[in-house]
Amino acid sequence: MILMDTRQLKAFVTVASTRSFTKAAEILDYAQSSITGQVGSLENELGIKLFERLGRQVVLTQKGQRFIKYAEKIINLSYDAKEAVSDLLNPSGTMIIASPETLAAVRLPPLIHHFHNHYLNVELIVKKCHPKEITSLLRNNQIDVAFFLGREMNFPDIVSEILLFEQMTLVSSPHHPITGKIPVTIQDIQGMTLILCEEGCGYRDAFEKVLYKAGVQPGTVLEFDSIEAIKKCVIQQLGITLLPRMAVEGELNRNELTDLQLQGADFDMNTQIVYHKDKWISPALSAFLKHSREILANRVS
Template sequence: MNLRFLETFVWVARLKSFRLTAEKLFSTQASISSRIAALEDELGTRLFLRDSKGVSLTPEGQKVLEYAERMIDTMQALKQSISDTGNIQGRIRVGAMDTVIHTWLSPFVTRVMERYPAVEIELTADTARNLNEQLLKGYLDIVFQTDMVNGDSVRNLELAAFPVRWIVPTGSLYHRSYASMEELARERIITFSKNSRPHQDILNLLHAGSVSAPRINCVNSIAAMTRLVRDGFGIGALPPALVHDELKQGLLTILDEVPEPPPLPVVATWRTGVGLELSEDIIALACEALDVYAEEMGEACMARVAPAPEQQSA
């Protein structure tokens, strides 16, 4: 039995789409359909139902899927047992929110490149919501964002949390004492994109402080948000890690008199299953990079949450 056809079958079952499977396997829809047809002929049964809603497994297809995953897992284990990480090839598609990109993404990618020099890393930057949608659709293998994601063959691990503080330009009109959240909210507040996790947390904090109509400016770019804060456009609600140098130089100041916003979590979410065994090792490398980053930056900038998962043998 052709293992490539079995792998194709598993991916169609997982993604519920011939088109997405073709993109994942660098093939064409016609080729994917041909492989499935050949597999159905060999097994003497229909594996998928196709209708206007998409693709779904037949009862026979569900039985075949269980065996197919075991066979491919066995083959992957065999390949890993006789190879080293330097010879592993393929592509890993990683998505990250802006905060990760501006902090610890580079040392993480460096570790991956050193461990797996023959693996291509494809990076995508976007909001947490968009990253999660792309993961569930099969366009990404791993995402680093703020929320737990529910889905078939999806795992989550909360890695760390960025403290979020009220930050202002030193010596500016915003650099003063505030008696309450209501007084602070009379000023313009600059934070993350609308309906993001930190934006919702800020709204909840202000609501708890009896603030009904805050002046919140949502910005979907870390670079733009930090620049606006530095230029005195308003009070920033953002992680100190993003402006670490400016705080160290005394250009920006953290306001300590008012309640702190909730921390911004960093969650790793990845797809599991046949053909995705590398993801577990990549997550472990992310944990290693975070450990080093957290130690260098200190608890004021980063708090680690989870230990690294056990790495698979390679």
Template sequence: MELKYLNTFKIILETGSFQKAAEYLNYAQSTVTFQIQQLEQELSVKLFEKIGRKMIITQAGKDVLPYIDAILQSVQQLENYGKDMQQITGTLKISMPETLLTYRMQPILRAFRQQAPGVKLSVQALNCYTIRNQIVNGGADIGIHYDVGGYGSTIMIEKLATFPLALVACPALGKQDCDFIKTKQRKSVCLITNDRESIFQKMFDNYLKEQDIVIDGIMELGSIEAIKRSVVSNLGIAYLPQYVVEEELENGTLKELKTGISDKKITAICSYHKNKWITPAMGLFIRLLKENL
């Protein structure tokens, strides 16, 4: 059995399609298809089935996944046996939301690169619920995200830090639009977000619903920085982790609006699959997280 076939199977699951796996591996798509066909013949099971235009993993594929993970992890253990941190190699796949990646993670990434220069870091900025699902299906080695619950017995989690949330606006915003305490309001202000499904956006949406506060519209932008610039320009309001807007609150380009939200905090956690071997690279990254986040 070819190890590269097992690796290709994993890359398909991680990237979401045969085509994306081929691009990641620098293969022709026909090569990816051939390798999976060969693996299916050797295992005497169907690993993927076509539903519509997508190739979906079968139940048999899900059943053999833990064994494939164990083989690939054992190979990585052997490759790094006896090496110190400066010598270890491999890839560490990490997923986290954009807020943490942009505003809290730079010192940790820098320290990791200095201590484990031979390890290739693959970092994705994703929604917290998507990250949770990635950890379940093996799409990431480590998830760093806000606690959204629903982990079941297969995911190990470690608490990292708790962050306050803040509703922010331009200081020039009209007095009436700044009131988010009074109930039963119809407001002309626009809410600016980069992800309607983020945990803190859902918290704010629930508060508005409870208070019967209806806002004029939603503006979805591609980045947190774009959101901040738009709020500074008085295009709307935003509900964000406070550390994201600390500088703007201090220099007065943004102001915090009062709300009646009882729990204005979110907790960042580190998650990984319970069956995953904690590689030296994973162990180092988790330690740096605990020390620096």
């Protein structure tokens, strides 16, 4: 008889989305040993191996990939069942939130902290995802709400609300030769090695369109799925990159990166909160939308 509970499933889904037991423990506010134990218990009950380790990351096995969609459905059903009988004045239940890496690391922690202090009975699961996955996740009801960084999302079945403008910054190592040209123009990027996020990222797409329109051909393009990896490569003088300023503020303050003060290009990037137009706005989701506006749009501390 399978005795899996939602804690085990939430631990499993969070490890799968972060590819890290350590990060999952931080998000769920558990000791890492607890997360490891919950996933191990789930594997024992199912009689299968859900993860395998590849270097410092953990990845889903084939059976883990097959099981995760059922785990997410069970979590969502559990949330819906709790909400159906909850007190409207005291929101409770579980919400699954999708977010790209940058927003999850920089923008969401103060929001989640503030929300949790007000609604102790609402559990939040943050699922890191690629921007191009968001609409599919919303349409399949695999998540409740998502954060998105880019130009305004415009789909008839998706509600998109802009919370704040995000400044984009072209950066390099302080020792990179291009720093001698500050402020830099688009033409100065000709032949330069670029270190960029994956294709489909909103600000990468906007950057490449600006380069194409200006007739500028960069040299090598190195692609990473990690903001931290991109920054470390730029610090090591492997190339230059365009990132949200919020993601490089610390490195700029420590003089590990230099703002190239790019001239002649505007990137209209915004942090947005999005959800499906047919999504039931539960008391918990209503409260979360309200706090998102207060904390992110108004920068309430």
